[in-house]
Amino acid sequence: MDELVEQTKALASDVRLSILGWLKEPGRHFPDQLSGDPEEVGVCVSLIAKKLGVSQPTTSRHLELLRRAGFVKVRRIAGWAFYARDEAELKAYQRRLHDTV
Amino acid sequence: MDELVEQTKALASDVRLSILGWLKEPGRHFPDQLSGDPEEVGVCVSLIAKKLGVSQPTTSRHLELLRRAGFVKVRRIAGWAFYARDEAELKAYQRRLHDTV
DNA sequence: CATATAATTAGCTAATTTGCTATATCGCGT
DNA sequence: ACGCGATATAGCAAATTAGCTAATTATATG
Numbered sequence: 001m002d003e004l005v006e007q008t009k010a011l012a013s014d015v016r017l018s019i020l021g022w023l024k025e026p027g028r029h030f031p032d033q034l035s036g037d038p039e040e041v042g043v044c045v046s047l048i049a050k051k052l053g054v055s056q057p058t059t060s061r062h063l064e065l066l067r068r069a070g071f072v073k074v075r076r077i078a079g080w081a082f083y084a085r086d087e088a089e090l091k092a093y094q095r096r097l098h099d100t101v
Numbered sequence: 102m103d104e105l106v107e108q109t110k111a112l113a114s115d116v117r118l119s120i121l122g123w124l125k126e127p128g129r130h131f132p133d134q135l136s137g138d139p140e141e142v143g144v145c146v147s148l149i150a151k152k153l154g155v156s157q158p159t160t161s162r163h164l165e166l167l168r169r170a171g172f173v174k175v176r177r178i179a180g181w182a183f184y185a186r187d188e189a190e191l192k193a194y195q196r197r198l199h200d201t202v
Numbered sequence: 203c204a205t206a207t208a209a210t211t212a213g214c215t216a217a218t219t220t221g222c223t224a225t226a227t228c229g230c231g232t
Numbered sequence: 233a234c235g236c237g238a239t240a241t242a243g244c245a246a247a248t249t250a251g252c253t254a255a256t257t258a259t260a261t262g
Binding site for chain 1: 249250251252253254258259260
């Protein structure tokens with residue numbers, strides 16, 4: 001149950017819901033990523049920060065929260081950190097939420 | 102989206118998840134309610150407070166939060182306030198969450 | 203090796219949340 | 233009208249969260 005609360009907290013934020021929404025179609029929402037195909041590797045922090053309109057460190061913390069909750073995974077290449085959804089975990093969460101509440 | 106965040110915040114609490122869980126089987130979890138059948142009218146605040154182990158005012162606030170989120174409805178009879186799940190709204194929320202995240 | 207770029211971590215402030223106690227309010231019975 | 237029981241509201245303190253800037257780490261490049 002504790003884990004479920006932590007995951008729910010991770011979703012209880014407009015900023016983080018936006019991020020997860022955008023990452024459903026990374027190519028559409030981040031077409032100007034030069035360092036790699038968003039659909040393939042994920043989206044880097046700076047682009048998400050820019051789209052959110054908040055600072056890059058703040059964005060980094062939101063992403064870390066989502067990662068600890070299991071909803072996104074990171075792939076580090078060179079200096080970049082590319083974030084992508086973890087669809088399996090998102091599904092698992094919704095199933096567990098459905099069973100609990 | 103804003104409404105979705107508010108509802109998610111309402112769920113992001115161990116106390117409130119416990120309440121919603123108990124209210125799935127009110128008769129089982131609150132068998133000693135004298136003032137009315139839990140399955141019929143809902144569960145009164147004091148019994149929930151006692152089971153939670155927090156004060157009555159604190160419980161009242163959690164319930165008000167859940168009510169504003171739409172997840173429970175109140176039925177006031179005499180001096181009591183009986184709380185019960187709003188299954189339709191809970192379903193609707195999960196559907197909307199599924200569509201968004 | 204120095205610089206530049208990307209991200210994270212630290213450290214701070216302001217706002218929100220959660221608990222409590224004390225104080226209303228509301229309906230019923232005497 | 234008065235008092236009693238059940239809730240709700242007010243007001244306060246502690247903890248958590250979200251934002252920022254500044255500093256650190258890591259990697260590539262001149």
